[in-house]
Amino acid sequence: MHPHQVVLDRDRCVGSGLCAASMPELFEFDDNRVSTPRNGGHVAADLTDLATAAAEICQANAITLKLTGA
Amino acid sequence: MTDQLDVLAQFASPQFRNDPVPLLRWLRENDPVYRTTKGFYLISRWADVSWLSDNSQDLILRPERDRMTTEFPVAVRHKSMQVMLSSMVMSNPPEHTRLRRSIGRDFTPRRVDGLRDQIAHVAGRTLDTIAEQLSDGAIVDLHHAWSLPMTAQVISELLGVPESDRGWLGPLIRDISDAMASGDETKMTVADERTAALAEYFESLVAQKLASPSEDLLTAVACHYQPDVPFVDSDLFGILWLLWLAGFESSATMLDHGALTMVSLPGHMHWLRGGYEKSLAFADEVLRHCVVELFTPIPRIAAQGLEISGVSIPAGSDLRPLVASANRDPEKFPDPDRFDPSRDNAVEAFTFGQGLHRCLGAFLARAELAIGLSMLHARFPALAAAGELAMDPEIVTTRMTRFFPVVLERH
Numbered sequence: 001m002h003p004h005q006v007v008l009d010r011d012r013c014v015g016s017g018l019c020a021a022s023m024p025e026l027f028e029f030d031d032n033r034v035s036t037p038r039n040g041g042h043v044a045a046d047l048t049d050l051a052t053a054a055a056e057i058c059q060a061n062a063i064t065l066k067l068t069g070a
Numbered sequence: 071m072t073d074q075l076d077v078l079a080q081f082a083s084p085q086f087r088n089d090p091v092p093l094l095r096w097l098r099e100n101d102p103v104y105r106t107t108k109g110f111y112l113i114s115r116w117a118d119v120s121w122l123s124d125n126s127q128d129l130i131l132r133p134e135r136d137r138m139t140t141e142f143p144v145a146v147r148h149k150s151m152q153v154m155l156s157s158m159v160m161s162n163p164p165e166h167t168r169l170r171r172s173i174g175r176d177f178t179p180r181r182v183d184g185l186r187d188q189i190a191h192v193a194g195r196t197l198d199t200i201a202e203q204l205s206d207g208a209i210v211d212l213h214h215a216w217s218l219p220m221t222a223q224v225i226s227e228l229l230g231v232p233e234s235d236r237g238w239l240g241p242l243i244r245d246i247s248d249a250m251a252s253g254d255e256t257k258m259t260v261a262d263e264r265t266a267a268l269a270e271y272f273e274s275l276v277a278q279k280l281a282s283p284s285e286d287l288l289t290a291v292a293c294h295y296q297p298d299v300p301f302v303d304s305d306l307f308g309i310l311w312l313l314w315l316a317g318f319e320s321s322a323t324m325l326d327h328g329a330l331t332m333v334s335l336p337g338h339m340h341w342l343r344g345g346y347e348k349s350l351a352f353a354d355e356v357l358r359h360c361v362v363e364l365f366t367p368i369p370r371i372a373a374q375g376l377e378i379s380g381v382s383i384p385a386g387s388d389l390r391p392l393v394a395s396a397n398r399d400p401e402k403f404p405d406p407d408r409f410d411p412s413r414d415n416a417v418e419a420f421t422f423g424q425g426l427h428r429c430l431g432a433f434l435a436r437a438e439l440a441i442g443l444s445m446l447h448a449r450f451p452a453l454a455a456a457g458e459l460a461m462d463p464e465i466v467t468t469r470m471t472r473f474f475p476v477v478l479e480r481h
Binding site (some may be wrong): 014015016017018020021022023024029033050053056057058059060061 | 123124125126127163166167170171174175178179180417418422424425426428430432433
């Protein structure tokens with residue numbers, strides 16, 4: 001159903017909030033201001049482009065988009 | 071008390087310039103949502119500033135084109151202001167995401183990591199130029215002789231601006247940033263001319279990069295060139311203009327503050343001798359601790375009525391985070407006035423903003439500071455201040471450095 005998954009490297013995330021502010025459909029903060037992908041990282045088809053953008057604008061190189069093959 | 075205290079007048083006073091911390095603390099403790107005589111609000115607690123920024127896409131309006139004439143009458147007459155207002159600094163998603171992406175894809179931490187050797191090379195070369203004078207016992211103005219040239223060279227290397235053009239391109243920025251900070255119309259007219267000169271120059275450079283690509287950032291973003299749009303109105307120019315504008319005066323000011331910390335708190339020098347990660351921790355704490363940016367000169371208009379620290383604010387109010395105060399909020403940074411590179415959250419200081427408008431070049435500035443300061447220390451361990459770090463007395467919003475006399479201590 002969701003061939004793409006966003007993966008967030010919690011050690012790299014600096015909590016700048018850029019992704020949570022730009023793409024609230026995809027990311028939210030946990031209580032420690034670490035960005036957390038919504039829906040377990042599974043990306044709905046119509047949000048794939050936005051998820052690609054997230055990986056491109058992250059300043060910490062903490063976001064990657066992978067194909068799950070599902 | 072509040073009614074009688076004109077904080078903007080205080081910000082411009084010599085007393086505040088010498089010691090800004092007490093007033094910032096007073097505001098945070100007593101009037102955290104302070105309404106200035108000019109009508110805008112200063113928000114001074116970290117939690118409030120953080121909440122506003124994390125939610126700025128919902129809480130803050132972007133200036134609509136049809137409201138610009140009333141809200142920014144100056145912009146109608148001035149191209150430089152139009153470039154600023156239509157840039158990503160002032161936009162919300164999805165426009166903001168599109169603009170940010172067009173540069174963010176190429177201006178990455180990985181690119182900056184690849185630049186670390188180049189930054190070190192530039193730092194070394196610019197330190198060479200002051201070595202002789204310093205060892206002769208002369209007083210050197212570190213700001214003009216080292217900090218500014220270093221940051222200007224780094225942004226030029228990153229973009230791929232040829233060495234021969236750097237000399238005349240650099241000073242253009244000073245005129246533009248002065249105009250933006252002051253809002254003065256005479257200065258703005260000069261800024262328009264400088265903006266036009268930059269547009270003409272960058273358009274020809276982009277053409278060169280398209281014809282003969284290289285490894286630099288300008289080549290990477292040249293694909294966004296739109297031949298059918300006047301270059302000065304294009305997204306690509308908006309991005310280059312921002313990079314060029316933000317790229318060195320503010321970073322140079324931070325280098326000056328780092329150097330001031332080195333000479334005034336020598337007990338922390340081991341942080342600059344312990345490798346890149348420890349130098350970065352030192353740099354992050356300098357960025358938190360220094361009192362440079364007070365608030366932005368650009369309005370941030372509330373899209374709806376808000377309640378901040380118990381104060382009701384009507385929709386349409388202009389809200390400015392008081393950056394230097396948020397960075398000294400003890401709720402976020404315990405014992406905030408103490409300079410302490412070992413604190414684990416200095417990186418969460420508000421110096422580069424947060425959320426949507428988080429500074430695009432934050433990781434470049436941090437790398438420049440970490441590398442520049444550790445090399446300054448290694449080269450001149452006996453560096454000492456020969457006078458005060460002088461700020462620009464005319465710019466109230468940001469305490470830009472203008473002069474920092476240093477000398478080598480003799481024993």
